[in-house]
Amino acid sequence: MLVKKIIKVVLLLLGAVYILLQGLAKEVEGAILSAIILMLLTWLYASWTKHRSKFFLSFLVTFTIAQVLNAISWYTPEVPLDKTDYFYYVINMLYIVAYALLILKTIKQLNLKTIFSELTIPIVVLVVLDVFCVTLISGTTEGSFSYYQYVLEYAYNAFVMALLSFALIDYMYRNNSKSMLFLIGTIFIAFSEIIQLAYFYILTDDSLGFVYSFFLVVAFFFLYLQSQHKVTDPIPAYVDEPIEVENLQ
Template sequence: MLVNKILKVVLLLLGGTFITLQSFAYEVEGSTVSSLMLILLTVLYCRWTKNKSNLFFWFLVVFTVAEVIGGISYHVSEIPEGEVNYYYYGSNILYMLAYAMLIVKIIKGLDLRKVFKEHSVPVLILVVLGVFCVSVVSATTENVLSVYENYLEFTYNTVIMVLLSVALINYMYRNDNKSMLFLIGSIFIFFSETIQLAYYYILLEDNNLGFIYSFFLVVAFLFFYLQSQLQFTGPEPEFNDETLEV
């Protein structure tokens, strides 16, 4: 238990360090700290979680590998214009794969027939809003990235939007603490990724965005870890005033 508590304190300190480094645009140092933080979080999850999920474990592993690849890219020579940046494509594909594992993890636990029967209107609204949001966000990089990089960013934004939508549907379906924590984590991931896009490609000199997106990312993983310690209680009836006793 002592090691568990020490590790959690170290993770909090590393999270604060990562946010501080990103706030001052120390990208290389921040990437190193975030990789170490994710490795320790994976160890914490594997060592002290009673009911482990293979998909959540691989989400942590793949996300960590993507972060490491992103960190390595800072130490290589600048990619000449016209050549393929394998680090960029490799890390982003792995990020998408990691998020896809979370999506699959949630969908596997849903009764899709019941979901579409009871929440058909919200699902339809989410699809429409999702298409709109992805189109708007992806349009911000059209004049900055190459054609293939834009395709990748569009796919990346789609995966993030699907994660957020699935998290919301999961909460409407289950209505429990675990699904609520997962939804909050997904919301922070969505805003972190959106702000990060602006930080890297639009407002390059605004370090405030570096602070915000890194803070949101740390908070997102905090909620993801907290939900991983709970078990789904299954679909619960929605709150109803008539059930209260006087």
Template sequence: MNKILKVVLLLLGGLFIVLQGFAFEAEGSAISALMLVLLTFLYCRWTVNKTKYFFWFLVFFTIAQLVSFYANYIPELKNEEIDYVYYIANIFYIISYSFLTIKIVMDLNLKKVFSELSIPIIILVVLDIFCVTLVTDTTQSVLSYEEYILEFVYNAVIMLLLSVALINYMYRNDKKSMLFLIGSICIVFSEIIQLTYFYILDDNNLGFIYSFLLVMAFLFFYLQSQLDFTGPEPEPVYKDEKQLET
């Protein structure tokens, strides 16, 4: 049953990429919601060391996808009408990514991390502010003030997730943290390309790319969820060799 479910998820992932690539948004949203329900079941049923934070990440992301699916069937909004579905879906996405970020932060020795990686953390904060501002400003002409603020918060949460994943990998240097970092990178690039696809450049190739990256992100997130942290790993051997030579 476990293996069959994994094969089904892979097939659905391929179908989702094709549907999104050919701009079948409603069908793609339905398939992605089904995938997430099955993935959540797979995680809860067969994962040995489950965490509530990863579980709630899956739950809220699934709800967000269901809301996005529902958005395809509501009447087109008239001028100055508030798109409540847009706000609800994005708030659920923000909550889901927040749970994923909290999951990593809770497992870190923050005092030790800040003492050992203070300079990288400062650099990441500066880069995050720059990237979030730059990316969000590309939508300024097509979004209302309230939508722009929500988009800014959304992008900030995404970049925070990536930064925490990078810090976690620098601190632990193990397979689980590496898989989580790769998944986070896929999420960030998927979101940036999706934003470009929706608001800037209507190119079906972008639909293929962002949906492929999203599927890969969840693949890596699931793989890391099956492992335990083994880090922090010791410093690389070549440093000790240099010390011996001197």
């Protein structure tokens, strides 16, 4: 237990340092530190979590591998514009796989028949909003990418928005602390990804590095918190109970 507490404290301290490095535009140092943080977080989850989820563990492992490759990519020669940057494609596809694993984790614990029968209208609204948001967000960077990069970026944004939508559906269906923590975590992931996109391809404000890295750290904090809760049956929003009226004599 002492080792577990030490790792948690170290993770909090390293998370603060990571946010500071990103705020100072120290991309290389931040990439290396983020890989270390995720390796420690994966070790913490795998070693000291009572109710482990294979999907969540796979998400952590996949995301960690992507972060390690991202750190390594900073030490490789710069790829000319007319050449294919394989690191870019592999890293982003790993992120997509990681988010897909979280989506599968959410779908696995849903009763899809009940979901579609009770939440038909919210699901339709979410689909429309997702398509609109993904198209809008991806469109802001269309001129910065080649065709295949744009397709990958569009798919990336689609998976992020899909993750957020499934987390919201899970919360509306399950209505408990675990689903609420998961929803908060995915909200921060979505905000972090959107701001990161603006930071790298649209705006040149270094303060955005501080913001997106802070949101990312907070996102993983909530994702870890929800992982410590066991999956339970949905909690009704309200319960119809007969009211007993005493007859006064």
